[in-house]
Amino acid sequence: MTPDSVPRLARGCRLSEDPSQGWVLLIPEGILRLSGPGPRILQRCDGSRTLGDIVRELGEEFAAGDPARVEADTAAFLERLCERRIIVLE
Amino acid sequence: MTPRPQALIAEVTHRCPLHCVYCSNPLAMQPRGDEIPGEAWARIFREAAELGVLHVHLTGGEPCARQDLGELVAAGRAANLYTNLITSGIGLSEQRLDALIDAGLDHLQLSFQDSEEEPANEFAGTRAHARKLALAEVVRGRRVAFTLNAVVHRQNIARLESIIAMAERLGVDRLEIANVQYYGWALENRERLMPTRRQMADSVALVEAHRQRLKGRMRIDFVPPDYYARYPKACMGGWGRALMVIDPAGRVLPCHAAGVIPDLTFENAQARPLRWIWEESAAFQRFRGEDWMPEPCRGCDRRHEDFGGCRCQAFLVAGNASATDPVCSLAPDRKLVDAVIEQINSAGAHEPGWVYRIDPV
Numbered sequence: 001m002t003p004d005s006v007p008r009l010a011r012g013c014r015l016s017e018d019p020s021q022g023w024v025l026l027i028p029e030g031i032l033r034l035s036g037p038g039p040r041i042l043q044r045c046d047g048s049r050t051l052g053d054i055v056r057e058l059g060e061e062f063a064a065g066d067p068a069r070v071e072a073d074t075a076a077f078l079e080r081l082c083e084r085r086i087i088v089l090e
Numbered sequence: 091m092t093p094r095p096q097a098l099i100a101e102v103t104h105r106c107p108l109h110c111v112y113c114s115n116p117l118a119m120q121p122r123g124d125e126i127p128g129e130a131w132a133r134i135f136r137e138a139a140e141l142g143v144l145h146v147h148l149t150g151g152e153p154c155a156r157q158d159l160g161e162l163v164a165a166g167r168a169a170n171l172y173t174n175l176i177t178s179g180i181g182l183s184e185q186r187l188d189a190l191i192d193a194g195l196d197h198l199q200l201s202f203q204d205s206e207e208e209p210a211n212e213f214a215g216t217r218a219h220a221r222k223l224a225l226a227e228v229v230r231g232r233r234v235a236f237t238l239n240a241v242v243h244r245q246n247i248a249r250l251e252s253i254i255a256m257a258e259r260l261g262v263d264r265l266e267i268a269n270v271q272y273y274g275w276a277l278e279n280r281e282r283l284m285p286t287r288r289q290m291a292d293s294v295a296l297v298e299a300h301r302q303r304l305k306g307r308m309r310i311d312f313v314p315p316d317y318y319a320r321y322p323k324a325c326m327g328g329w330g331r332a333l334m335v336i337d338p339a340g341r342v343l344p345c346h347a348a349g350v351i352p353d354l355t356f357e358n359a360q361a362r363p364l365r366w367i368w369e370e371s372a373a374f375q376r377f378r379g380e381d382w383m384p385e386p387c388r389g390c391d392r393r394h395e396d397f398g399g400c401r402c403q404a405f406l407v408a409g410n411a412s413a414t415d416p417v418c419s420l421a422p423d424r425k426l427v428d429a430v431i432e433q434i435n436s437a438g439a440h441e442p443g444w445v446y447r448i449d450p451v
């Protein structure tokens with residue numbers, strides 16, 4: 001994954017916020033409970049933003065420390081989801 | 091505290107145009123006249139969501155046999171549930187598929203009996219294979235998660251590689267390779283369905299190689315057959331712990347096959363609140379937690395992982411629903427499973443005729 005990659009949620013994978021359960025990612029045959037920056041990253045995986053855009057927006061929103069670290073952590077998170085075909089790259 | 095259920099398996103009808111020799115439906119099916127109406131399902135979905143359920147699996151029989159399937163999908167989404175359709179594809183035209191997707195269908199799971207037409211039609215007891223292929227070509231272009239479910243057994247597992255190639259060609263997101271488990275109609279055909287030890291070892295290695303090759307492109311889930319396992323599966327994620335099944339007549343069961351256990355009474359979701367059935371009813375309490383467990387389960391560290399295995403299998407194989415799952419290598423009744431395996435693996439294993447699933451009246 002590079003800063004120019006455009007990640008989006010695969011078809012049939014969607015975010016849901018439930019008053020009693022918090023943020024969950026609903027996927028075929030399962031759920032992932034999300035915490036930390038997970039929901040904010042995935043909300044931006046809409047097929048219009050690059051990884052670079054997403055990292056920049058997260059930084060603007062939270063002044064989230066070292067940009068290189070934010071990019072590495074975000075890419076690692078999304079790559080794990082790519083392996084499970086929850087995120088696909090445009 | 092009672093655990094929260096995660097998924098509801100809604101058997102909306104037992105009617106089906108297929109007659110698969112390993113159908114997981116019970117031998118005693120609910121007739122059409124006893125099917126509960128769509129409004130009742132919509133209310134059940136709302137009650138389930140309030141209980142914590144996140145997924146609804148619409149299954150059957152063949153759910154497309156219900157004319158109001160679109161309303162059932164819409165009701166699932168309206169209750170904020172992730173809505174999955176488990177279908178043979180028969181009765182699902184392109185127009186109807188689009189209507190279901192417009193109604194909010196998240197995931198479609200299409201079953202295949204084989205990669206080759208003739209044996210596929212033989213196992214299904216009807217000419218369905220070509221129609222499934224045609225439907226799959228349509229689904230691949232739609233915005234719905236697409237799983238191909240292939241049921242494997244002794245008569246088709248030699249074609250596992252061509253089944254994986256078929257799934258790749260059809261562009262599915264996920265391939266579920268499910269070995270037959272021996273309940274319902276499959277138990278009637280066990281002698282002819284159970285794979286050999288050699289087939290098992292080969293298929294496990296083959297699946298792992300293709301899983302690595304296809305990583306990120308197509309997910310492969312593999313369900314091994316219980317009889318060849320060393321330890322039992324966490325059946326239903328534990329009795330009354332993660333899942334519930336509601337049959338076409340509205341009866342709420344802890345497991346698809348639980349109807350075989352003789353002394354259980356299943357409450358009806360039309361007569362009682364779903365929360366009460368889940369939390370309080372005798373059937374859900376019967377094997378919940380650990381109090382029911384015999385030795386060696388009671389003192390076994392694995393009880394937190396497998397919850398004692400499958401109660402229906404204990405009844406079907408050992409004649410006692412409270413026994414340790416006989417597939418467990420530690421079970422006193424493991425010899426019963428070993429005897430079946432030995433017979434299957436002996437030279438000249440018997441090949442009886444098929445017992446086909448019949449439709450409910």
